[in-house]
Amino acid sequence: MAAQDTDIPQLAHPLEIPRLKCGAMAESAPYAASREHQEGLGFPGELLPDWKERALAKMEELAKRNRAFQVYLDTCVKCGACTDKCHYFIGTGDPKNMPVARQDLLRSVYRRYFTFAGKYFPKLVGARDLTEEVLDEWYSYYHQCSQCRRCSVFCPFGIDTAEISMAAREIMDVVGKGQKYCNEIIGKVHDIGNNLGLQEKALRATLEDLEEDIEEDTGISVRIPVDEKGADILLVTPSADFFAEPHIEGLLGYAKVFHEAGVSWTISSYASEAANFGLFIGSYENMRDVSLRIRKAAKDLGVKRIIFGECGHAWRVAYSYLNTLAGPWDFLDQGYPIPQHILEFTWDEIQKGSLTLDKSRNDHIRLTFHDSCNVARASGMGDEEGGQFEIPRNVIKAVCNHFHDMPRDTIKEATLCCGGGGGLLTDELMDLRVKGASPRMTALKEVTEEHGVTHLAAICAICKTQFSKVMPKFGYDMDSVLSVHQLVSNAIVLSGQDAGEGDGSETPENAPNDAIGEEV
């Protein structure tokens, strides 16, 4: 669907509850995975004749191996608390985008085949047979969920639609109805090592160019090493950081911080990707295989620490799952968190006083911060509860004079998704992405009107790409979205650098955000 067809929702406030528009998004669906992409991940290439039996068998298996799936299917009381919490519902008004209704697309089938009430009184409890129409409906609406978990925060039982949506996608994959965007990308990681399919040689060339840019800009030689055995730190960052704007500016920020901290570090060409789309398709096996690349890289390079760059769902997988999927990490230095977030590292250095920061270099920016959903709700930072909210803000306030938060019910654990997460950052879903972004954009407009906010900082590759695409539709420049480490990069005064030189404040050229930027 072409983006210009989208009528942009006009919300009076970020959380305005829309009237129901039944079927409004029924036509929305991403491109299907080709045979090649399906088979590359061990899934059937097309819908199998016995798909229904396989789907039900998979559902049963998931209920036996994932407590969340079973408990959430049984526990919902239809109280309605979640009904107005999803940004896609707020943006589209389609009732099937209400979290409980989205869950019910699958729960109704679960009830029909696996519960007493659904087997004998299907009409009474809203149970229904699994048909091809139902499967198509799943495909459409489980690809209108960014798995951001906002509904779960507000559910009296913590029911997490992301768990149901991941399970639904896994069921669809095993019957041969996978999504192109996710499955193609996971295939590239398995084959090459990153979402972009970027080979080692190209990666090296790119990073050398970036080193030259820094030197040209600052007069100081700052390295971005690749595959350096014996380095202390392995940096795992989304591959968008190598190519897309404003992601690259963030990468320059990491490099400068490492340089000033005086640590030795390296990127791995084998594990040159922090993103792990195995999460989005609910596949433990795929998520594990992608994670194990990081383990192998860490061992091969002999590093002592692992640090992750700015990426939302990657940090979820890293913080919450890496120990499970690819641990134990007994060969790394136990004196540091395993893994560590780049913001934790930078905040430590700021507190130690090892960075010279000139906040005035960001004075042309009036900033707000977008809590990325997976960082905010599914991970942590530091040792304190809520560190994932405070540490990014602490770093921002250390490098930026003008900072204003958006309304409290749209940030931190209640943050609104950017509209492009969870495997939806693909062009054919642009209509959905714009509508889903409208609550966040409305919150942004409020701080623009109130405090003159000009820029939005994010710590997620998906958020950054999504915002650079959708912000122009809401009256902002595409470079109004920034990496947090871009602000650090602007403010940092490198040792030996003349003050005033290398003012990072000039905004980057509007880099074309072509298809490459999509594949974070």
Next chain:
Amino acid sequence: MLGILFAVLFYVATLVLVIGVAARIWRFARIPAPLKVPIAPAPKTSGGVVLRMFREVVFFESLFKSNKWIWLFGWTFHMSMWLVLMRHLRYFTQPVWGWVEVVQPFGTYAAFGMIFGIAGLWGRRIVVERIRYISSPSDHLMLALLGGIVFTGAMTRFVAHTDIVAVKVFMLGLLRLKVGPLPSDPFLLVHLFLVAALMIVFPVSKLLHAPGVFFSPSRNQTDNARKKRHLAPWAAKMES
């Protein structure tokens, strides 16, 4: 005859309730949670988890953050129900326990709290477009069942007094496997019948939210994934 009928009904209902709920709890407890999925703001210690769960089941904290109306009706209903249930212990104990005597006056009038809660929740189910959309017939039926129980119970207490002493003798008899006569007061009989029906549908209905809330991984997990390795038995097999 009535006595025998209701005795059988209650024995069956109790068995269904206890076995049904125990089986579901057993199932919930045995299924592993393969990944760490606590939802923010997530506690870092198991003590913090206990505290969080306490706030959820006693104050309905998340529901309060979510929607003040649903919270008001839902919380009033549930807390009133606990008072009413505690008060009802007097019909199964002789002598009546001291604290049950204390609860007695509160439990009596809590019936109106239950009616207030049910009316509010049902009203929303009908009036609010979004909640009407997600409601199945069973959601209305459940409210009707609960409403019927509270209404008939309140009638026996406040309007058409039943021979409560005879009811208590009947219940105490049931506990000792002795079936005696039951007053044939219609409000009482409907009340008891609906209660038995509720007990029977409990394990196959959304009333499973009562045990379910304690097994919700997003709420009962500790946020310590980096410090302590979490591994499901089926996932451990992949490593060998």
